[in-house]
Amino acid sequence: MTVSIKVSDMTCDHCKMTIEKAVNEVLQVRNVTVDLDNHLVNIEGDIAVDQIVQAIKDAGYTPSDVLPID
Secondary structure, three states: OEEEEEEOOOOOHHHHHHHHHHHHOOOOEEEEEEEOOOOEEEEEEOOOHHHHHHHHHHOOOOEEEEEEOO
16 A cells, blocks of 8 residues: 655755654554655655554644655
8 A cells, every 4th residue: 555645834944854754653554755845755665644644743843734645
């Protein structure tokens, strides 16, 4: 499964690295890419979306829309 999560308050490379690290620590995540221009975090894996959302919140950011890709 692939999902895309909108994170409007991510604005710089430090934000990108922080979110990538937090999401990569969630079990079953295979790949994380961050699109700073569109404020999107794209995640691939056999994942529970609520765990990803919580990891982003725990990193200090505000996830909003979750858009399933697959």
